[in-house]
Amino acid sequence: MSPRQKVLIVDDEPDIRELLEITLGRMKLDTFSARNLGEAQALLGRETFDLCLTDMRLPDGTGLELVQHIQQRYPQVPVAMITAYGSLETAINALKAGAFDFLTKPVDLARLRELVTSALRLPAPGGAGTAIDRRLLGDSLPMRSLRKQIDKLARSQAPVYISGESGSGKELVARLIHEQGPRANRPFVPVNCGAIPSELMESEFFGHRKGSFSGAIEDKPGLFQAAHGGTLFLDEVADLPLAMQVKLLRAIQEKAVRSVGGQQEIVVDVRILCATHKDLDAEVSAERFRQDLYYRLNVIELRVPPLRERRDDIETLASHVLKRLAAGTGHPATKLHPQALEALKGYRFPGNVRELENMLERAHTLCENKQIEAGDLRLAEGNCAAETGVPDLTRIDNLEDYxxxxxxxLILQALEETRWNRTAAAQRLNLSFRSMRYRLKKLGLD
Structure with missing residues (x-):
């Protein structure tokens, strides 16, 4: 008979402690209770726990301090925060500090049981490492850092905003966060927000009832219902029209949706991950993206580095792609000539990993003698990072245009490398912000 799992309950209200003890006891869990931060820290030093539930306000400190204490000393123990109703900022701070999830008072017992069940399914920290290494190739410093962050975020239910350029692998990162977490055996539903016609968005996200509009010939569940219990990945979320942003915000806040033509709200339990290649800060500043939705989605930001920031990984990635192309053909993988590899390392890759894959697939098809030469790559002019030397004057018709x-x-390069942060790009080019703004306007880049 396996030992029962242990849960630490930290709350100074006897009624709350008793309610939690009874509920968890019925779930066949052993509970230990503490009235304050000091008692909780003492119990953590004596016992091994599988989960901690803590109130935010404690007589001798805060639940946030306890989250930080557990993160530093007992990172294998997930912590859920119990906050007063409406204390969204408090809950977000807890998630940023490393809390697994949060509950609001008065405690909904069904929600409590879901949270506890989910938290107790978490793998041990670092246990996902091998699987992530296999899927997310590269041993550069940015990739090692990214893998660590994925492993940590998989142990949380916090909404994550995955930023990065097109083709850098944002959806793969979202899938890994899902697959290494407690929702791994539930649906992962990716949706490209920019690919849905605006008039169909509400139906696609929330579903519709038969006869609710012309063409609705049967009931249809939406993406939220399809992702129930799992993860909904909103790719290119910046492309959502403002009217849909309002409805999405409400669905996230209420954890419920109403289908088009429906009368009743349907409770949904989804973890939200989102991504875009645009600068969401700039979109908010330009009033194209709602600030309140931005704060709900961007609890934690995870940046996926562009390929040009991890050139040391290009050889590993190229080798993997060429082996994959050869798989099933019965022939050895196509070789990459050393000069071709150097050419790849000197290329800027505006399309990132996706561009590298497409480039190698084309070169693999066109090359001779099962070896890719530098010329087979057909690298686009103007995107070679190592371009040097004096320009050919015979090719310059107009000096001002040149x-x-x-x-x-140069300005576009600086903007790309700073994720379109104009202030940072100006600093990189040693320009004042005013001068940068003038140049952007002059060049039609504003």
Whole structure:
């Protein structure tokens, strides 16, 4: 008979402690209770726990302090925060500090049981490492850091905003967060927000009832219902129209949706992950993205580095792609000539890993003698990071146009490398912000 799992309950209200003890006892869990931060820390030093539930306000400190204490000394123990109703900022701070999830008072017992069940399914920290290493290739410092962050975020239910350029692997990162967490055996539902016609968005997200509009010939569940118990990944979330942003915010806040033509709200339990290649801060500033939705989605930001920031991984990635292309053909993998590899390492890859894959697939098809030469890659001019030397004057028809083109390329490069943060790009180019703004306007980049 396996030993019962242990849960630490920390709350200074006897009624709350008793309610939690009875509920968890019925779930066949052993409970230990503490009235304050000091008692909780003492119990943690004596016992091994599988979960901690703590109130935010304690007589001698805060639940946030306890979250930080557990993160530092007992990272294998997930912590759920219990907050007063409406204390969203408190809950978000707890999630950022490393809490698994949060509950609001008065405690909904069904929600409590779901949370506890989910938390107790968590794998041990670092246990996902091998699977992530296999899927997320590369041993550069940015990739090692990214894998660590994925492992940590998989142990949380916090909404995550995955930022990064097109083709950098944002959806793969979202899948890994889902697959290494407690929702792994439930649905992962990706949706490209920019690919849904605006008039169909509400129906796609929340479903519709038969006869609710022309063409609704049967009841249809939406994406939220499809992702129930699992993860909903909103790719290119910045492309959502403002009217849909309002409805999405409400669904996230209420944890419930109402289908088009429906009368009743349907409770949904989904973890939200989102991504976009755009700068969401800039979208908020331009009033194209709601600030309140931004704060709900961007509890934790995870940046996926572009390929040009991890050039040391290009050889590993290229080798993997070429082996995959050869798989099932019965032939050995196509080789990459050393000069071709150097050319790849000197290329800027505006399309990132996706561009590398497409480039190698084309070169694999066109090359001769099962070896890819530098010329087979057909690298786009102007995207070679190592371009040097004096320009060919015979190819310059107009000096002003040429210089303007060079200036545009340098500014775009700085903007790409700073994720379109204009202030940071200006600093990188040693320009004042005012000068940067003038140049952007002059070049039609504003």
């Amino acid at each position: 210089l303007e083109n060079v200036e545009r390329k």
